[in-house]
Structures are given as C-alpha cells and as structure tokens.
Amino acid sequence: MKEKINKTITGGKSFENPTPIFSPEQRRQLPISVLFGGNSSERPGSIKSSMTVANLLQQAGYEHVDRVDITDQTVRTLADNRPFGVAFMTMHGGTGEDGTLQGLLEMMDIPYTGSGIAASAISADKVLFSNFVRGLGYNTANQIVVSKASELEGLDMTFPKVIKPATQGCSYGVFFVKDMAELLEKATFSEQFSERMAIEDYIPGREVSVGLFENPHTRSPHVLPISEIFLKRPIQDFESKIAGGEALMETVIPAQLEPQLQGTIETICADIFTKLNCKGYVRMDLRIAENGDIYVLENNSSPGMLNMQESDFPKMLIAGGINPPEFADLMVEAALLNYQERHEKKAPSKKEMIEYLDLP
Ligand SMILES: Nc1ncnc2c1ncn2[C@@H]1O[C@H](COP(=O)(O)OP(=O)(O)O)[C@@H](O)[C@H]1O
Ligand SMILES: [Mg+2]
Incomplete structure (x- = not known):
C-alpha cells in the first residue's frame, strides 16, 4: 500500500513531515464522526456515502465511528457533549460541500477531511472554478x-x-x-x-473523469486510473444519472488513452489539485475535443462513495490497487496533519511586528 500511495505524478516539493500527533494505533482510537445529509438535492447519495465510509473505517480498525446527520438542529450542537476526533465529510452538494460547513468546523476547531473553505467554495461554483482553471492556462469551455x-x-x-x-x-x-x-x-x-x-x-468529443487524492506522506496528489464515459446522448444529462438511466452511458476504467494524452490529463489534474489547494479526495470531469485539446469541466470536491461497486471514485480506487479501508485511514491521517499544520503557526502580534522592524 505505502509503495503504491507513494507513486506520484507531479514532483512535489520535498517535505519534512510534521511529527504525527497520533500513532496509527492512537488514531484508530479517536472518535470519528462521519458527517452526512444536509438538505441539498444530493442528500440521498450522502446517506449512502456515509454508510460506505463508516464501514471502511470500521474495517480499518476504527472503534468509535459515529454517523451524524447534519440538519439545522444537529449542526448547532456538533461540538457539544462529543469528544470530537475527526469529522469525515461525506456531504454532497449545498452547504456541506461549498465551504460553509468547512468554515463552521474551522470555527469550532474540529479537524475534518477534504478540502478547506476556499477550494470547496471555488469547486462548488462552475463559474468561479472555470475562471480559476483558465487562470492557470488550461482550456475551459x-x-x-x-x-x-x-x-x-x-x-x-x-x-x-x-x-x-x-x-x-x-x-x-x-x-x-x-x-x-x-x-x-x-x-x-x-x-x-x-x-x-x-x-x-458545447465541446464535442470524449469524456473522462479523473480521481485524485492527497497523499499526506509525499504532499503530492496521487492520480487514480482514469475513467472514460461513453454516452448515448451529447451530454451526461439528468436522466442518465438517476436510477433507470444506466443504459444511457457506460463507464470504462482504465480509459484507453494514448500514453501521452493520459500523461497530459494527469498532469493538468494534479496541477489544478495542487494550485487550488485541494485536500482529501476529488474527482474532475473533462472533455477531450476532437482535435485532442483537453477541456476541464468541473471539480467535485466531495465525490460520491455511494457503494464500492457502482460509484466512480471507489471503482477508481480499486482499479488503482488501493485498499479502500487503508484509504479511509489515510484520509483521517491527512485531516489530522492538515489540522496540525494550520495550527502550528501563530501570527506575530503588532508589538512583535514593531519590534521586528525596530520601529519607535
Ligand atoms: N461545455 C460542455 N461541453 C460538453 N459537454 C458538457 C459541457 N459541460 C457539461 N457537459 C456535460 O454535462 C455533464 C454535467 O456537467 P458537469 O459540469 O460535470 O456538472 P455536474 O456533473 O455537476 O452536473 C458532463 O458530464 C458532460 O457530459
Ligand atoms: Mg460532473
């Protein structure tokens, strides 16, 4: 597992790991709250993802796993009466994925998996994300x-x-x-x-989806085998995504891509992941135009984990030879390291600033 996870696509700066606050054994004793629900249209999927993730954590040896349905009421009491270890985010869409809940967790000083406020907010908005990607010099429609x-x-x-x-x-x-x-x-x-x-x-051409996750050991995103989506219609529309629409599309992992094209797609996605400061795991949707140009459509900063056989992200994990319970454990470890990193810096005060500049 370690060896596979350490395989990275981009170089990444060499990084001295901060001392982990918990040993693997201690980590598995932490209470983990798998947050799900919310009131977005993706609530039903989130319920399933939370069950999948809770299951994986238990398989990884976590003994105190709790699922918490985020409603207007429960969100008020999240930090009360609860020994809070790590919040594992399995919210899809709405305020659970767009940085809002992430902001609340920051204010309550609770470590959480996945991207922070800014990366979540930009990814949740197809206009902001598109402008961001264009700013990096990649194609968007x-x-x-x-x-x-x-x-x-x-x-x-x-x-x-x-x-x-x-x-x-x-x-x-x-x-x-x-x-x-x-x-x-x-x-x-x-x-x-x-x-x-x-x-x-409209970008005619092939459609692919790319799963990536943060590797807290190397500080570089790990890119999973790419999936290609073959559509019976010009786009993956609503009907093709709901139950009963399975016949409208077929997914093939790994996508059969020219090695050079595959490498370019992997590099673009890893670069966006890094520059947007994504954390945890994400899934990006792209189109390959008929002339070979690559267009980035969107970034899903909390991809579905509805079940291990059907959801795209778990299928990519398995195709990549990643053990899913070990992956869930790695995401908890990453959340703790990210939390530690955010907290180990203490900004100098005005007095210290004045002293530093030797101002009167
Ligand atoms: N500019 C585009 N050109 C061609 N197809 C597109 C374009 N934008 C979106 N699509 C199609 O619509 C689907 C949904 O769009 P996407 O941006 O992935 O949003 P979401 O999955 O969040 O609804 C894509 O999977 C793709 O099939
Ligand atoms: Mg999409």
Whole structure:
C-alpha cells in the first residue's frame, strides 16, 4: 500500500513531515464522526456515502465511528457533549460541500477531511472554478454568465450550447441546446436552480473523469486510473444519472488513452489539485475535443462513495490497487496533519511586528 500511495505524478516539493500527533494505533482510537445529509438535492447519495465510509473505517480498525446527520438542529450542537476526533465529510452538494460547513468546523476547531473553505467554495461554483482553471492556462469551455434567461435574448452566439446552473451538481438543470428557442426555454427552467448560470460552448468529443487524492506522506496528489464515459446522448444529462438511466452511458476504467494524452490529463489534474489547494479526495470531469485539446469541466470536491461497486471514485480506487479501508485511514491521517499544520503557526502580534522592524 505505502509503495503504491507513494507513486506520484507531479514532483512535489520535498517535505519534512510534521511529527504525527497520533500513532496509527492512537488514531484508530479517536472518535470519528462521519458527517452526512444536509438538505441539498444530493442528500440521498450522502446517506449512502456515509454508510460506505463508516464501514471502511470500521474495517480499518476504527472503534468509535459515529454517523451524524447534519440538519439545522444537529449542526448547532456538533461540538457539544462529543469528544470530537475527526469529522469525515461525506456531504454532497449545498452547504456541506461549498465551504460553509468547512468554515463552521474551522470555527469550532474540529479537524475534518477534504478540502478547506476556499477550494470547496471555488469547486462548488462552475463559474468561479472555470475562471480559476483558465487562470492557470488550461482550456475551459467559453461561458456566458447570466442570472436570468431573459438576459440571453437577442445575443449573437453559436450553437450547440450547454446550460449549467453555477452551484448545482448531478446534472440538475443541465441541458444541451441546439438553438436560441431551445436555449431560452430551458434556461427559463434552469434559472431557478442557482443565482447564476453558465451558458457554455458545447465541446464535442470524449469524456473522462479523473480521481485524485492527497497523499499526506509525499504532499503530492496521487492520480487514480482514469475513467472514460461513453454516452448515448451529447451530454451526461439528468436522466442518465438517476436510477433507470444506466443504459444511457457506460463507464470504462482504465480509459484507453494514448500514453501521452493520459500523461497530459494527469498532469493538468494534479496541477489544478495542487494550485487550488485541494485536500482529501476529488474527482474532475473533462472533455477531450476532437482535435485532442483537453477541456476541464468541473471539480467535485466531495465525490460520491455511494457503494464500492457502482460509484466512480471507489471503482477508481480499486482499479488503482488501493485498499479502500487503508484509504479511509489515510484520509483521517491527512485531516489530522492538515489540522496540525494550520495550527502550528501563530501570527506575530503588532508589538512583535514593531519590534521586528525596530520601529519607535
Ligand atoms: N461545455 C460542455 N461541453 C460538453 N459537454 C458538457 C459541457 N459541460 C457539461 N457537459 C456535460 O454535462 C455533464 C454535467 O456537467 P458537469 O459540469 O460535470 O456538472 P455536474 O456533473 O455537476 O452536473 C458532463 O458530464 C458532460 O457530459
Ligand atoms: Mg460532473
């Protein structure tokens, strides 16, 4: 396991590990609260992910694993009467994935798995994420960003387009549209999902998904075998993602990609992971255009772990030869190291600053 996990894609700076606060044996004695639920549209998936993760932690030898349903009520009492070890995040969508809950945990001084506030917030917003990726010099689909469908009337644009609410997942409100009439009709529906929506150029070509996770030992992301999604429709729409839509798409892991293309995709994803300061595990969706150009669509900062056989991320883990219980343990270890790192620095005071500069 160690050897596999240490295989990295990008170099990563050489890093002296901070002394782990807990030995592996002590770590497994910590109370772990698997946080799930919330009130986003992805609540049902989160319930399943939390059961999968709780199971993996138990298999890894954790003796005090608790599942906590995050509701308006329970969130108020999270830090009360609970010896809090680590919060294992299995919330999907909404305030559980967009940095809000992460901020609350920071304020309550509770270590948690996965990305921090900024990386979560940027990943949860398809407009912010796209701007971030473009800033790194990678391709993203051109976007027109509007709040209301009526703002699109009369604009001169090419077709087809894809409509995407900025802060939704699971293809809620996502549509492929061929012309202006269809765009206006579908956008009138989609505008209800989110403050803003992106109208993106449609990128024809292959679709792949890339799972990555933080390796706390090397400080470099570990890239898992890539999955390719073969679609019967132009896009992975809502119908293809819900129960009954299985016939509309097929997933193949590992994707059969030219080694050079595969290497480029891995490098791009690892670079975004690092520069966005992602933690824990993520899954990025990309398209490979017909001319070979790679377009980054989105980053899922809390990918589904609904069950080991069907969810993409666990399938990628298994294809990568990673033992899932050991992976869950590694994510707890990473959460503790990240927590320790955030807390070991104490900012100098105004007085110390003045003394340092030798100011009167
Ligand atoms: N610009 C685009 N060009 C082609 N297909 C797209 C584009 N944007 C999204 N899609 C399709 O729509 C699906 C959902 O979009 P995505 O950005 O992954 O959001 P989410 O999965 O959160 O709903 C993708 O898997 C892809 O099939
Ligand atoms: Mg997606």
